[in-house]
Amino acid sequence: MLSRKDAFIASRKHQLTNQEISRRSFIQSMVAAGVLVPTAIGMADQAMAATPKSGGKFIMGMAHGSTTDTINPLTYENGFSLVMAYLWGNSLTEVAPNGELVGDLAESFESDDAKTWRFKLRQGVEFHNGKTLTPEDVIATINLHRGEESTSAAKGVVAPIQDMAADGDTVVFTLETPNADFPYLMSDYHLVIMPSVDGTVDTLAGIGTGGFKVDNYEPGVRLSTSRNANYHKPAYFDEVEVLSLIDPTARQNALLSGDVHAIDRIDPKTVNLLGRAPNVNILEKTGTLHYTFPMRVDAAPFDNYDLRMALKLSIPRQELVDKILLGHGAIGNDHPISTANPYHAADIPQREFDADLARHHYEKSGHSGPIQLSASDAAFAGAVDAAQLIAASAAEAGIEIEVVREPSDGYWSNVWNKKPWCACYWGGRPTEDWMFASAYVAETEWNDTAWRTTESALRFNEVVAEARAELDPAKRRTQYAEAQTLIHDDGGAIVPMFANYIMGLSNEVAHGDDVAANWTMDGSKAGERWWFA
Incomplete structure (x- = not known):
């Protein structure tokens, strides 16, 4: 606990940083x-350096983006689109830099039974076209993601919603069953609210309530935006531009040369060298990011349990962490819930490389011949090298893996969620239910393992629904442990490692003391949260 003196100093620093007192007043009080x-003068200079300043054009280089991308938020499937969503749009809630869930377009949210949720909208919020935000806009937008015909990536997220209604300035959600995590789901980047006309929404207009208006968008190339003067939150840059720079070397050279002010997904092999550059600061955050190799269980040979188990036992997990992440992460255990999640199941035995047991399951599967593994560094830095390491270790168990190098452009549209086995990454989600709803429940479009019909998959969907409705934390822990165990054992997801977010920032860029770890780039909201020093 801070002493009274330290607490006083911290309080005065906060006031100076937020321009509530003058520099002279701060020094006198110190x-x-x-x-x-x-010392007081030095403390004042340090605090004032952290004071947000307005102005300038901020340029980000992202390791994502494809020419097949669109501005329609229902289709967003990579980190470039995520950043784009939060530049021009807002969801009802957001994960704050300190990890807490707070209201965004919703001023407040509450429920007595976790089944009926009331989201009171923030007043005076305007869309870029001048229209005032209403409950009808929220209902029309959310409805785009619902229904049997929906192809939205957030279909599984909104599936629990049974009904929506407007009550004055409040949107009332009625769920099929109670869900204590429902407000978290409403922060999903696909669910940015758009203006409606007679219940109809134009998903290709790129018009939202966000801090920046879309000026120009070239899929797979760049997004150019300018500040929304009527934004309901602080935003400091005059302009934000996002560039698709998938090649790691090109990204890092752009930062070193000053062509961009921030980049994501720095290759662990070069992070130490890059950090020595006088104009670069390294920002590393540990969160829920994980690298995967999803096997589609509806396609041969991955429809065979023993074949899947043989491959899971062939993974050199520690070697991948050591050689691909260079220690900037931790080994995974074939389920997507990290130690950062509240209900991580630590009791599930850690799966290790076991050539003999892998050979046993492989022979039991009856399979012979090469197995293709599609990979590209578009999935994650070092994905192709990781696939080669997996092929080498599997060979020790008598399993032949043919690594197929896929083009980076179009990878997320042509390979992921289509090829039977490929490399992938997931940013993870703050809650177990959200992660499962995004990638593992039967109804989600992003179930990239197609794990839906096995006995374990059916039980998984049941237990997720039960946990969603359970308000007792102890019971939820047991239910989520079962869900993780089912994926670990029967599912098609190979999750060998959790990776840190490693970002590079120009020394011209400043940010708050807290930087969100739910997504890269400060929860993908660097555009509105950061400023030039």
């Missing part, structure tokens, strides 16, 4: 508190 004048 001297009065017994701080030497030179």
